[in-house]
Amino acid sequence: MLERRSRAGALLLLAVALAPALAAAAGPPSAERQAALLYLLRQDCGSCHGMTLKGGLGPSLLPEALEGKDSEGLAEIILHGVRGTPMPPWDVELSPEEARWLARELKSGIRP
Ligand code: HEC
Structure with missing residues (x-):
């Protein structure tokens, strides 16, 4: 009995923990999540693409450099990385x- 109750508790905790991830997957990011994404852009992406995104180990991510590139294709690169290069998934x-x-x-x- 006790064991069953703690399992239900664990499932509830899991659901609570996953809810923000599911919500984030459902639509455009919330204002709070957008701030977190900007932080990621500066801290993580910036380490390769440059603090101002002008390029470094990775190419520039400024609008001039991305002109003519389809945002769906760029999103695929961001999600899955580029195999054989330092760009991680x-x-x-x-x-x-x-x-x-x-x-x-x-x-x-956007400026990080
Ligand atoms: C460890 C270094 C590294 C990190 C960290 C990194 N990238 Fe990259 N990224 C690269 C490299 C190198 C390439 C070029 C890959 C190639 O040769 O095609 C690249 C390519 C890209 C491209 C394609 C650019 C184009 O003109 O086609 C996009 C978009 C991109 N990265 C976005 C991001 C974002 C967003 C992040 C952070 C979430 C990030 N990268 C983090 C190294 C990195």
Whole structure:
């Protein structure tokens, strides 16, 4: 009995823990999540693409450099990385919708 109750408790905790991830996957990121994505862009992406996204180990992510590139394709690169290059996959940290949001924002000139 006690064991069954603690299992239900564990499931409830899991559901509570997963809810934000599911919510993030469902639509455009919340304002709070957007702030977290900007932080990721500066701290993680910036380490390769440059603090100002002008490029470093990775290419520039400024709008001029991304012009003519489809944001869906860029989102795929962000999610899955580029095999054989240092560009890692981000699908553990980011939902597909968040990757698309980042790709669109990069193309329109977001500054981290
Ligand atoms: C460890 C270094 C590294 C990190 C960290 C990194 N990238 Fe990259 N990224 C690269 C490299 C290198 C390439 C070029 C891959 C190739 O040669 O095609 C690339 C390519 C890209 C491209 C394709 C650019 C184009 O013009 O086609 C996008 C978009 C991109 N990265 C976004 C991101 C984002 C967003 C993050 C953070 C969530 C990130 N990268 C983190 C190294 C990195």
